[in-house]
Amino acid sequence: MSSVQHLREFISQRLTAAAEEIFSEFEKTIVQYEEEIGRQRRLLDISWKPQIKLHKVVAESISRTRMEQNQEQNQELNQEQNQEQNQEQNQELNQEQNQEQNQELNQEQNQEQNPSTSNRAGLSSGSTGPQKHGAQEGSRWHCCKDCGKVIKRSNLRYHQRLHTGEKPYSCGQCGAAFTTVASLKTHQRIHTGEKPYSCGQCGAAFTTVASLKTHQRIHTGEKPYSCGQCGASFTQLGSLKTHQRIHTGEKPFSCGKCGAAFTQLGHLKTHQRIHTGEKPFSCGQCGAAFTQSSDLQKNQRIHTGVKPFSCGQCGAAFTRLDSLKKHQRRRHTAEK
Template structure:
């Protein structure tokens, strides 16, 4: 290595000081300054990139500063707060380490499916017909993570990630951002502008990636697949959230009870049950709801819209689960079975209500008498007997009824319809219990018994008539004689005795 003239070093240091290079230049830069008249030697490019080619004999690379004397100065590394430092040229070992790190960073960058398809459509990234395309030289190295950048502005912006500084503040809210375009994108939230429109529907979005993600719903492509089941998802965070169900992890715990949840909004929704706050109010009535979809479902009742139709009959329903529950009536399937008897039910709450009959629990008590009931609507129906209100009126006469089924049963007397037919004879009846009472004629069953004489009857009205005969007389007479002794005459009264006259003497006597 040849000794450098002291005058060249002094000149170089003078221009370095004028340009703001406070650090001492490296020995390689001094050698370059001393041998500027000689043919330029090939320098080792940082990060394995080829140095840019000179277009003319008088044009220097854009990444170097040209000194007045023709000397070239290495690019300056911009530091935060105006601290500058001249970069050092890396040796081969450090360059290989930086290349590996940069390659890992590129591999870690997430690429959306849309970008992958764009790259595949272009035939790959970074290739042309002559081979790999030339890359921009990145001479600005970050001392924190050894990231390389093509300009000082990019490096300075990158350093803000390490310092945590966010110079761009929103004027409407407290949000702050590292980059200006992040602030501009955020400002669209306050203005309501959505510049990215879907070409297949009327949806609009604030950010482009939101539009790309939405486009997958039209194509049906779900790029994120679960490795433990066959489910696929449009978004990555949907896959991450679904994976918790396989692991059984519920990271969001309620602070007021032992409930845990997979998703944060499930926890936020559950917390409203402790506070009693119902943020969603109906605009047509006074009802309020914990969840938005409960309000949307309730609003259909005001509009009369029933979007869910049964395919086997004309019934329509406001909610989907009402339709699913109704469909069981056509199939005859009763999925809810009682564990204490053989009864089965279409709905779960019917089973829960039935279970109270085995336990003897009657949770609904009347406030005006001692009656208690298993079901709430039984209590509401019973309360009408105290108030005397009969809300169900017959449209063909003046009769009114406490219960709807009483009105329906009464309406059959006007139409003459008898829907309940006996399967052993031709008799038909208006009410079901009339049919059940009639069937005892065929079976001979007499389930009703008198408490005094132990006589059995097939009908309650006959038992009541018998009790009036049995208990209407004095107790002593009833005890001395059997209450049901044979009558001295048949159903028809005996003939009246003949009148007495001299022409008709009584039997055994002769006329005088």
């Protein structure tokens, strides 16, 4: 075979191979275009015909997250309410004590002003007012050995429950126990649904006065609980305690499997899903499941095309905050 024929055969083989590579690239490009067109059509369908199922899943996911937050807030609110109830009970006891003491002092003053009606033996020169009052206290008053308060004998048993922890009044429906009848009645409203205390501004109703007062701070803007370290203020005592853990480093909620600790109960529950594999937040569009509602929201932006994070310098928009930060580092700063 001559050199010319070899050259022709070589050129023919190279042209054939080049043609095959070109056609292969064309096929890949066509497939990519078809996939992109299909994706754009799905986005248009979502934008113009949003599925009810997707919104339902989102609502259920958000509702579940709010339930977890409400559980923690209810625990903190119950602590705050118990403190307020104890303060009210102590105030009532002190008022009763003051009334009894004033009555006895008035009786003594009347006896001194009307010696003819008093016991002259008890008014001898060796007797004094405090001694007489102490004798009367011996029959009607008692000093609590635990806290030193002077308590009316008829209220002594009730007062001692604060120290002993005795709870003789129990709920017939769930078995929860309480120290007073009033506390039991307040609890039973959870089962009956009764909410006798309503807000005069928005009409929201509550089971306790303490809950109503906490709610009304939304309208008044009152934040009576302030942090002594940074000055941040809050409407609830529980919120202040949670905030103060930032300064103290306290993490009372720990994972029983790996020992990781957290400042809030909600954060612990989210972490535990790593061990259990639970993914309660699922996308109604693609079926992807997530452990956190925030991850579900990020996923949904892929389907809806929403890009809430925009660059202030060039206007480029992104679906994720980390993508925006990466863009700003690469495009507008020297950092890589």
